[in-house]
Each structure stands twice: as C-alpha cells, then as structure tokens.
Amino acid sequence: MVSEKIEAPILTGSITVPKIKENASIDQKCHHAAEKHMEKLGFPGVKPVDWKEKALKKMKELLKKYRSLKVYLDTCVRCGSCADKCHYFLGTGDPKNMPVARQELFRKIYKRYFTVEGKVLGGLTNAEDLTEEVLEEWYTYFHQCSQCRRCSVFCPYGIDTAEISMAAREIMDSIGVGQKYCNEVLGKVYDLGNNLGMPGPALRNTLDFFEEDIQETTGVDVKLPLDVVGAEVLLVSPSADFFSAPHVDSLVGYAKIFHKAGISWTLSSYASEFANFGMFIGSYAVMKKVATRILDEARRLKVKRLIVGECGHAWRVGYSFWNTLIGPLDFLDPKYPIPQHICEFSLDLVNSGAVKFDKSANDEFTVTYHDSCNVARATRMGDKPGGQFEIPRALIRACCNKFVDMPDDVNREKTFCCGGGGGLLTEEIMDLRVKGTQPKAQALKDLMESHQVNLMVMICAICKAHFSHVLPHYGIPMETVGGVHQLINNAIVL
Amino acid sequence: MNIIAYIAVVIFIVGFICKVRVWTKVPAPLKIVTTPAPITYPGVILRMASEVFLFRSLFRGNKLLWLGGWIFHISLLFIVLRHLRYFFYPVPAWIMSLQTIGIYAGYIILLPLIYLLLRRWTVEINSYISNAMDYFTLFLIIGIAFTGILMKQYIRVDLVDVKAFMLGLLTLHPTISPGDILFLVHFLLVLFLILYFPFSKLMHAGGIFFSPTRNQRDNAREIRHITPWSNI
Amino acid sequence: MGDVLEVGEKKVDVDEDGFIQKWDDWDEDVANALAKTEDVNELTKEHWVVVNYLREYYTQYKIAPMIRLVLKETGKRLGQDKAVSNKYIYDLFPSGPAKGACKVAGLPKPTGCV
Numbered sequence: 001m002v003s004e005k006i007e008a009p010i011l012t013g014s015i016t017v018p019k020i021k022e023n024a025s026i027d028q029k030c031h032h033a034a035e036k037h038m039e040k041l042g043f044p045g046v047k048p049v050d051w052k053e054k055a056l057k058k059m060k061e062l063l064k065k066y067r068s069l070k071v072y073l074d075t076c077v078r079c080g081s082c083a084d085k086c087h088y089f090l091g092t093g094d095p096k097n098m099p100v101a102r103q104e105l106f107r108k109i110y111k112r113y114f115t116v117e118g119k120v121l122g123g124l125t126n127a128e129d130l131t132e133e134v135l136e137e138w139y140t141y142f143h144q145c146s147q148c149r150r151c152s153v154f155c156p157y158g159i160d161t162a163e164i165s166m167a168a169r170e171i172m173d174s175i176g177v178g179q180k181y182c183n184e185v186l187g188k189v190y191d192l193g194n195n196l197g198m199p200g201p202a203l204r205n206t207l208d209f210f211e212e213d214i215q216e217t218t219g220v221d222v223k224l225p226l227d228v229v230g231a232e233v234l235l236v237s238p239s240a241d242f243f244s245a246p247h248v249d250s251l252v253g254y255a256k257i258f259h260k261a262g263i264s265w266t267l268s269s270y271a272s273e274f275a276n277f278g279m280f281i282g283s284y285a286v287m288k289k290v291a292t293r294i295l296d297e298a299r300r301l302k303v304k305r306l307i308v309g310e311c312g313h314a315w316r317v318g319y320s321f322w323n324t325l326i327g328p329l330d331f332l333d334p335k336y337p338i339p340q341h342i343c344e345f346s347l348d349l350v351n352s353g354a355v356k357f358d359k360s361a362n363d364e365f366t367v368t369y370h371d372s373c374n375v376a377r378a379t380r381m382g383d384k385p386g387g388q389f390e391i392p393r394a395l396i397r398a399c400c401n402k403f404v405d406m407p408d409d410v411n412r413e414k415t416f417c418c419g420g421g422g423g424l425l426t427e428e429i430m431d432l433r434v435k436g437t438q439p440k441a442q443a444l445k446d447l448m449e450s451h452q453v454n455l456m457v458m459i460c461a462i463c464k465a466h467f468s469h470v471l472p473h474y475g476i477p478m479e480t481v482g483g484v485h486q487l488i489n490n491a492i493v494l
Numbered sequence: 495m496n497i498i499a500y501i502a503v504v505i506f507i508v509g510f511i512c513k514v515r516v517w518t519k520v521p522a523p524l525k526i527v528t529t530p531a532p533i534t535y536p537g538v539i540l541r542m543a544s545e546v547f548l549f550r551s552l553f554r555g556n557k558l559l560w561l562g563g564w565i566f567h568i569s570l571l572f573i574v575l576r577h578l579r580y581f582f583y584p585v586p587a588w589i590m591s592l593q594t595i596g597i598y599a600g601y602i603i604l605l606p607l608i609y610l611l612l613r614r615w616t617v618e619i620n621s622y623i624s625n626a627m628d629y630f631t632l633f634l635i636i637g638i639a640f641t642g643i644l645m646k647q648y649i650r651v652d653l654v655d656v657k658a659f660m661l662g663l664l665t666l667h668p669t670i671s672p673g674d675i676l677f678l679v680h681f682l683l684v685l686f687l688i689l690y691f692p693f694s695k696l697m698h699a700g701g702i703f704f705s706p707t708r709n710q711r712d713n714a715r716e717i718r719h720i721t722p723w724s725n726i
Numbered sequence: 727m728g729d730v731l732e733v734g735e736k737k738v739d740v741d742e743d744g745f746i747q748k749w750d751d752w753d754e755d756v757a758n759a760l761a762k763t764e765d766v767n768e769l770t771k772e773h774w775v776v777v778n779y780l781r782e783y784y785t786q787y788k789i790a791p792m793i794r795l796v797l798k799e800t801g802k803r804l805g806q807d808k809a810v811s812n813k814y815i816y817d818l819f820p821s822g823p824a825k826g827a828c829k830v831a832g833l834p835k836p837t838g839c840v
Contacts, residue, residue, distance in 0.1 A: 020618050031742045065723055067522040068706050074513070075701030078628055079563065080613075080620045081555035095622045104623070117627075117693040124626040149707075152528050154555030156545065156563075157698055158707035160526065180742070185837050195838030202787035209795055240839040244824065245793045245812055247839075275839060284523065284724070311839075320525045320714040327718045337715050377528055380712055385530035413530060425839060427743060427825065461839035469822070478812070 006431045008473035009091060009438045011445050015409070017084045018093035025094040028432035030143040030424070033178035040187040041286055044176035051175040052130050056113055058174040059167075063114065068163040073110045075157045076103060082151035082161070087416045088144050091435030096141045099151035099161040105141055106164050109134065135177065142168040143179055144432060146422035147280065147313075148373035153413055162422070166282030173281055181426035182277045189290050193272045194239035200226075200269035206242050207267070210252055220494045222259040224251075227301070228266035233258070234298050235265050235342075236274045237309025238461035246482045247464055250310050253485030256492045257346050260355045265307075271297035274314040275461065279321075280423030287317065288325045295326040304333040307340045310483050312372035312460030313421065315341060319379040343392050343459060343484060344381050350398045357491040362400035365455040367487065368447050369396055369405065370440065370467075371415035372460035386412075392459055392484050399491040404451045410443040418458075420466030433466065434473045441474045448476070457482045495671035495678070499663055502685040509692025510700065517704040523721035527710035538711055545708060559613070566606035572599035573642075580653075580660045600642055607636050627694065634687055641680035651677045733759045745828075745835045752781075752832030764819060764826045773818055773830070775803045780831035790828050790836050 035045030048054060063070050082099040084090065089097035096102060104126060111118025111127035118127030128134065147162035172178065188197040198206075207224040214222045225231065235258075241251040258265045271294040278287030298306055306329070308318050318339045322329070329338045337344065349355045369392060381387040389412045397403050410416050419436035447453040458464060458481075467481040532538050544550040549567075553560040576596025579585045611632045614624040645651050655672040662669035671678065691697070703709065728741040733755050739747040744763050746752060757777060761769050769777070779799050783791040791799070797809040804810070819826030824836045 017619065020622055064520055065523060067517060067520040067704060068526060070520045071517055071701050071704045071706075074517075075695065075698040075705070077695045077698050078623045078625070079552070079559060080617075080623060081552050081559060083619045083623060085555065095619070098619060098623065100623050115693070121627065124630075126625040149528060152707050154551055156549055156552040156555075157702045158528060158545075158551065158705040160528065160707050163526065181837075188837060196789060196836060196840070198789045199787065202789045205787060206792045206795070209792070209798075213794070238839055243790075243792045243836070243838075244840045248792065248794055284721070288724075323714055323718045324524055324721055324724075339715075378526070380529055380531075385533060385712060388529065413528075465839045478816075 006434050006473060008434050011438070011442045011474060013442070013446070015090060015439045015442055018090060020095045021093040022095060025088070025092040025097065025144060025432050025435070026140060028144060028429040029140050030426060031180035031428055032139075033180045033183040037180060037183040037187055038173070038176060038178050040190060041173070041178075041183055041283070043173045043178055043183075047176040051135075051177075055130060055135075055171050055175050058171045059110070060114070062167050062170065063110075066163065066167065068160065069167050072103070072157075072159040072163060073107050076100060076107065076159055078104075079156065081154045081156060082159070085151050085154050086145075086161075087148075087150075087419060087436040087439050088146070088432060091419075091438040092432065094144075096137070097144055099155075099159075102141055102145055103159070103161055103164050105134070105138055106168055135172075138168055139172060139177060139179075142172070143424065144429070146373070146417045146420070146424050146436070148417035148421055149377040150373065150414070150416065153377060165422070166279070168282075169280070170282035173283065178281070179423065182281050182423040185275075186277050186281070186286060186290065189273055189277075189293070193268075193270050193293060194242075195273055195275050195277070196239045196243055198239060198242060198272065200272075203242060203267075203269050203272060210248075210255065214252065214255070218494055220259070222255050222494070224255050225264075225266045227269055228264070229301050231264045231266035231301060231303055233263055233265040233305045233307050234271070234294075234301055234303040235267055235307050235309065236271055236294055236339075237267070237342075238275045238311035238314060239273045240275075240461040240465060241309055242272070244465060244468075246468065246479075246486055247310075247461055249489050250483030250485035253483070253487075253489035253492070254309060254342055256494060257349065257355060257485070257488060260492060260494060261349050266301060266303070268297045268301065270300075274308050274311045274318070276314050276317040277423060279313060279317050284325075287321065291317065291322055291325045294322075295329070298329070299331065305336050305340065306332060306338060307342055307345050309342050310459040310461065310464075310485060312374040312462060315459075316374040316378040341381050341391075341459075343395055344387075346485070346488060347391050347395050347398075350395065356493045357399040357488070358493050359399060359401045359491055361491040362487055363402070365400060365487075366402040366404060366451060366453045367396060367400050367455045367457055368403070368444070368451075368453045369393055369484075370418070370444075370456050370458040370463060371406075371412055372458055372463050373415060373417045373421055375459060376413050376415050395484055396457060396487060399487045404447055404453055406443050406447065410439060416440045416443075418460070418463040418466045419470060421460075421462050425462050425466055430469075434470050437467070437470045437474070441471060441476065444471075444476065444480070445474065448480075454480060455482050456480055457484050457487060459484050495681075496663065496668035498682070499685055502689040506688040506691055510697075513692055513697055514700050514704075517701070521722045522706040522710070523723065525710055525712075525714040525719045526706050527712050528707040529712055531710070531712035533712050533716075535711065538709060542703070542709060545702060562606040562609045562613070566603060566610065569599040569603035569606070572596045573603065576600075580657050581664055583657070583661060597646065600639065600646065603639050604636070604643070607632060607639065611636070631690075631694065631696070634683060634690075638680060638683045638687065641676055641683065645676050645680060649676055731756070731759055731763075741835070743825075743829075743835055746832050749832065756832065757830050760830045760832070764821055764829060766819060766826070766830065769830070772804070776800055776815065776818060776823075776827050777831040779803065780827060780833055784831070784833050790824065790833050793823055796823050796827075 108128040145165040152160035416439040651674040801809040
C-alpha cells in the first residue's frame with residue numbers, strides 16, 4: 001500500500017560497502033502462494049507434517065541432478081569476493097544478503113545432513129539442523145535473491161548463487177511453501193498463455209488499438225497480426241508489451257520494423273508470453289511446460305522463424321535452454337538463429353539498409369542503456385561473445401544522436417540488477433526493491449547530472465516495470481525508463 | 495607414525511577421488527555458463543587457465559584479496575615443489591634448481607597467511623561470513639609454515655634421517671621416524687591437513703574444474719545440450 | 727488467505743494486497759473504502775470516469791484495459807480530443823493504473839511484469 005513506509009537510500013555519489021545491520025530486511029517477505037496456486041503447478045497445497053523429511057529427500061534428489069548445486073556447495077571458501085557485489089546487500093546492509101551468506105543458509109543444512117565434515121564437526125563448520133526457523137529464513141532470503149548472477153562473475157570458482165536460490169525455491173515448493181507472485185503468474189500461463197491472464201479477445205482488441213493509433217499518427221497501415229497460420233515469423237514477446245507503459249512502445253516498434261522489412265509475421269494468443277517464471281522457481285518441469293506452448297504454437301502456425309521480444313530472463317530461457325528443453329527446433333529455417341532476438345533481427349535490417357531511421361526524431365533524448373542481468377551474464381547475441389552488449393548499443397546508436405554509456409563498474413557483465421528480477425517484482429517487498437535499486441539509480445543519477453541523460457532504455461520487461469515504479473522514489477521521473485524498440489518506434493522511416 | 499602417515503595419505507587419495515567422482519557423475523542439465531564466454535574448447539581452456547593460474551575472477555572482484563590469495567598459492571606451489579627433494583633419490587636437477595626460490599617462498603607465505611587471517615578477523619563482512627573451520631584451516635597452515643621455518647632457520651633437524659624416513663614411506667619399506675620433535679609436529683600438521691582436505695572447502699582445488707559457469711562453452715543455440723535425466 | 731475490509735455493515739473479503747476477491751462484492755461504498763487504502767481521500771468525478779471504464783472493459787474482456795486504452799478512453803470521456811497523460815492517472819491514483827485504479831474499480835490485481 002502507498003502509505004507503507006518505503007525508505008529510498010540517499011544517493012551519496014558513490015557505491016559503498018554498508019555497515020552490517022543484522023535483520024535489516026527480515027521484514028521483507030513475499031506473500032505465500034495459496035493452495036490453488038500451488039496445486040495448479042503440481043505442488044502440494046499445504047505443508048505436510050513430515051515436511052522436513054520431504055525437504056531433505058528433495059535436496060538429495062537435486063544434489064544428484066545438478067552438478068552446479070553439488071560443486072558450488074562443496075567449493076566455497078568464504079573468501080568474500082562476492083560479499084559486496086549484491087545490490088540487495090549494498091542497499092540494505094542485511095548480512096544475509098551477501099551472496100556467500102545467502103548460500104550458507106543452504107550450505108549449513110547440506111553440511112549437516114550430507115557431508116562427513118558437517119556431521120562430525122557440526123557447528124564448527126556452521127552446520128545446522130533443518131527447523132521451522134531455518135525454513136522461515138530460507139523463505140525470506142531466497143526470495144531476496146534476484147538470481148542476477150553478478151556474484152558469479154566475481155567468484156574465483158564461478159559459484160552462482162542463483163543456482164542455490166533456484167534449488168532452495170524448488171525444495172520449498174515441493175513441501176507446499178511457495179511464493180504467490182511467481183506461482184500465481186505461472187498458473188495464468190497454464191490457463192491463458194500469458195502472465196497477465198489476458199484472454200485472446202482482449203489481446204486482439206489491444207492490437208486493434210495500436211493499428212488504429214499507428215494509422216492516426218503516421219498515416220501508414222501497419223498491422224499487428226494475431227494467430228496467422230503460415231506467417232514467416234512467430235514473434236513471442238513478454239505480455240507486458242501488450243499492457244504497460246513503457247513496454248507497449250516497444251511492441252509498436254516491433255510492428256513497424258516488420259512492416260518496413262516486408263516480412264510476414266504473427267503474434268499468438270496461445271503462446272502470448274515469452275516470460276518463463278519456471279526458471280525463477282527453479283522447476284525444470286514447469287519451465288519446460290511453459291516453453292512447450294511456444295513449440296506447439298510454432299508448429300501449428302507453420303512458421304519458419306521464431307523471434308523474441310524485449311525480455312531479459314526469458315532471453316536466457318530462450319537462448320540457453322530452449323534447445324535443451326524443447327529442441328531440436330529443426331522444423332524452423334536453419335539460416336536464422338533459433339530463437340532470434342528482436343535486436344539481432346532489427347540490427348541485421350539496419351545493416352542491410354532495409355530500414356532507415358530519422359535520428360532527429362529522438363533528439364529530445366540523451367540516451368543511456370541498462371544491461372539487464374540475464375541478457376548480460378547468461379546469454380549472447382550475434383556470433384561473437386559480448387554480442388549481447390554490442391548489438392543493442394549498435395541499434396541505439398543507429399536510431400538516436402545522443403548516446404552515453406554507463407560507467408564500467410555498473411555496465412556490461414558488471415551491470416547491477418534493476419532490483420526487481422528473479423520473481424521479486426511484487427509490491428509487498430517494495431522497500432527491498434527500492435533499496436536494491438540504489439547502485440543503478442546512483443549511476444543513472446550521475447549521468448543525468450553530468451550528461452543530461454533523460455532516457456534509460458533496456459530490453460527487459462521486468463526492468464522496465466520495476467524502474468518505472470521505483471526510480472520516482474529517487475526523484476527520477478518514471479518517463480526516464482524506456483525500451484530499445486521504443487527508440488526505433490520513434491525514428492523509423494515508414 | 496608410519497601408520498598415521500599411510501592412513502592420512504590413503505584417506506586423502508581415496509577421499510579426493512571419491513569427491514571428484516561424484517562431481518563427474520552428477521550431470522550439468524542446462525547451459526549455465528557465465529557470459530560473455532568462449533564458444534570453442536580452446537577458448538574454454540584459456541578461460542580455465544586464467545582462473546586456475548591467475549585467479550582472473552578474483553582479480554576483478556577484489557584486488558587486495560587477489561594479491562594475498564595469489565601470492566599465497568604461488569608460494570605454496572614452490573614450497574611443495576621444493577619439498578619433492580625429500581622424495582627422490584637422486585634428486586632431479588629441476589627440483590634442485592627450485593630450492594632457493596622454494597625457501598624464499600617458505601618465508602613469504604607467512605605474509606599472505608597473516609593478511610588472510612587478519613582480514614577474516616577485522617573486516618566486518620569477512621568476520622561475519624567466517625566459521626571456526628575457516629580460521630582453523632588458516633592456523634593449521636600457519637603452523638606448518640612456522641615449524642618449517644623454525645627447522646630451516648633456527649633448530650636444524652637431521653635431514654638425512656628425514657629423507658631416509660620419507661623414502662622408506664614412499665617405497666613401502668617404512669623405517670623408524672626421526673625423533674626430532676619439531677619435525678614430528680611439522681609432519682603431523684601436514685598429515686592432518688591432507689587428511690582433512692577431501693572433506694573440506696580445500697576441495698576448491700578440484701571444484702573449479704567442474705564449475706559449469708566456467709567450463710561450459712557458450713553454444714546453446716548451435717549445439718543442443720542434453721539433460722541426461724529428462725525423459726526426452 | 728487475506729483480510730476483511732469493513733464497509734459500514736458490510737464485510738468484504740480482500741486478498742493480501744487489499745484487492746477484493748469477488749466481483750459482485752463491489753459497490754460505490756466499497757470503492758470509496760478501497761480508495762482510502764490507496765491514499766485517495768475522495769473519489770471525484772474524474773476518478774469515476776476511470777473506474778467506470780475499467781469496470782466496463784473488464785466485464786467485456788475479463789482483464790483490465792491496456793494503459794494506452796485507459797489514457798485514450800479517459801481523454802475521450804472527459805470530452806478532450808486527445809488522450810490524458812500517464813501522469814494524469816498517477817495524480818488520481820498514486821500507485822498507478824494497474825494497482826491503484828484497478829483496486830478501486832474492484833478488478834483483480836494485474837499480474838506479471840507490470
């Protein structure tokens with residue numbers, strides 16, 4: 001609620017390591033998923049009496065399924081390289097938000113039940129029994145990890161706290177302790193194909209609005225086709241692109257670029273969501289089920305190419321996991337990457353001269369770019385490492401005159417999470433989200449003062465939604481947030 | 495003493511192999527490499543080498559810690575190589591050539607060790623994340639280094655005895671251990687270290703090679719990665 | 727799960743975020759009570775324009791209207807020839823169209839990356 005107190009940290013001009021404040025963010029707890037949300041995904045609706053045995057059994061299962069989990073639990077030396085790399089720790093000072101300390105919440109149980117060292121030496125190695133209190137702690141702090149992988153960049157062994165928090169969430173789901181935000185949304189995808197729960201007719205109505213709007217503003221008849229069998233391209237974008245500001249402006253950008261390229265394309269009312277929160281809750285099965293909708297729809301619509309919209313974590317699922325989960329997608333045209341990111345697609349068109357921009361249309365903006373965590377640290381674009389950084393930037397430079405890059409320590413693979421990723425984009429932990437935004441807000445504010453930056457674009461629906469709500473707490477207007485294809489929307493010559 | 499030595503060594507070898515075997519057997523179901531990442535195997539080898547020999551990620555994370563950690567490990571390497579002279583007869587020339595640098599390393603190693611200890615003690619966030627065994631491991635290694643320096647510099651032990659003892663152990667013809675207390679303390683601490691090794695965080699030495707965020711290629715779209723336990 | 731909102735004699739079930747659970751529980755008094763939880767002291771004519779549109783749209787499409795539809799339709803209903811601004815909606819409902827306005831209109835909370 002609005003009246004609840006949210007404290008935005010004061011931006012001091014630099015990103016500094018805070019003093020430790022025990023339990024500083026312990027009150028930031030996500031709503032629990034209701035029985036109906038849990039059962040829909042095949043999880044128990046309530047916590048069973050023998051939850052502890054079940055949790056340990058699940059842990060044992062995961063230790064046999066995921067090398068990452070096993071190796072990372074075994075190898076951490078608590079050197080502390082990651083400790084000051086998490087935005088939630090930097091923002092709150094709660095020591096359990098240090099990546100290593102967050103991992104220890106899991107590791108202490110692992111040690112106690114699955115290692116000789118923990119069984120023999122007990123508390124000396126930090127090993128601890130699994131109790132109600134520990135479970136409570138798990139629920140709180142594994143839902144204060146945005147799975148952004150920034151810690152893994154700086155870990156000498158590449159330990160990725162996201163892997164641990166995914167496993168923890170999977171274990172909790174398996175004993176009926178789930179998070180409402182993710183699980184409710186996943187239920188809607190099961191029912192209606194998208195996170196919003198938007199039925200087909202509403203989607204068509206929305207697309208009609210854009211067609212009329214483009215006609216009114218440009219005089220050009222640009223279509224936003226839906227469920228067209230035989231289209232060349234199936235475009236799968238995050239459903240927020242059909243609903244929120246500034247997301248919708250990028251959707252119009254996609255439409256215009258397809259129109260200009262003269263490539264037949266379609267959206268789908270069945271696979272109307274690129275996002276895949278199955279990753280956030282660590283469930284391979286759910287992630288696969290959500291991805292399968294897209295596979296089925298690509299087959300049904302007989303498309304030759306799969307192109308995906310501006311969504312960070314989903315680009316990770318699409319780029320890194322689809323081939324494993326729903327591949328081989330060998331019925332698609334192998335001449336193009338499968339899937340292809342809309343930025344890769346658009347830049348190809350720019351480079352081939354098929355689309356032209358009137359850069360001056362964006363002259364009111366001095367633009368910077370926010371690297372979204374999953375895009376930056378878990379994917380690639382193009383055929384060279386680092387393409388995920390260069391391609392969006394090349395696109396921005398192609399359609400606007402004034403671009404300023406973020407400073408190195410918050411840019412590219414060192415970028416900070418917006419503060420709302422990993423399934424944490426929910427109101428009840430707004431105070432945490434605001435605090436977690438501190439590092440990126442600091443960097444943006446600096447650029448606003450030094451270079452008059454007034455637009456930060458990005459290619460992630462979560463980042464867009466989160467920043468729009470949170471930046472005003474730092475005195476930065478929500479209109480400062482935009483999408484890369486929003487710039488294209490403004491500048492494309494139709 | 496002979497029996498303790500054999501037990502420690504056997505536990506070390508068997509424990510190490512078991513742990514590595516488990517890591518080998520547990521599959522990596524998904525591509526989770528931390529990008530930007532190499533696309534080819536030579537690229538992966540280069541990336542791993544930069545981690546193993548230069549601690550690249552740690553360097554990016556914390557320069558002072560990197561300096562301490564790197565000096566510690568490189569010193570340790572030279573110390574171990576130098577000590578090989580007690581296991582060979584005749585001693586190969588390359589080991590002999592490492593004696594001087596190995597001896598220096600034996601002194602130098604105390605500096606990073608004390609730094610690492612003070613860091614855990616005095617820096618707030620490091621003290622928060624450190625547990626008893628983290629300190630114990632440091633004390634153990636400091637103890638080994640300290641007794642080693644004492645033997646080298648101040649209270650000389652009979653190296654002929656020591657070498658005969660070590661060769662005996664190695665050739666499975668154990669002899670009576672040297673009676674020198676300082677040597678025995680040094681030797682026992684080392685045995686304890688290697689005995690504790692496979693059960694502890696010291697396994698990071700092997701773990702790094704199995705880290706999917708570092709050892710995978712970034713080629714998810716080009717080559718289909720298979721999840722062994724998935725039903726398709 | 728959730729709480730109860732007391733509106734005069736009436737008790738209305740709301741979820742953890744204060745959204746009413748049942749569509750039919752909604753009436754003007756409930757809307758006024760919901761508005762108070764959103765830091766809107768009094769529902770003015772301008773508020774009702776938005777609220778009524780949201781309810782009409784939801785009745786037809788089972789989802790809240792997309793932001794640009796809200797802006798355009800609100801402008802139209804106010805007799806203007808262009809859409810209202812995003813800021814206009816935020817001035818009316820401080821927590822925004824998806825949360826504040828939908829809550830007062832008795833719609834379920836929009837979910838996803840919004």
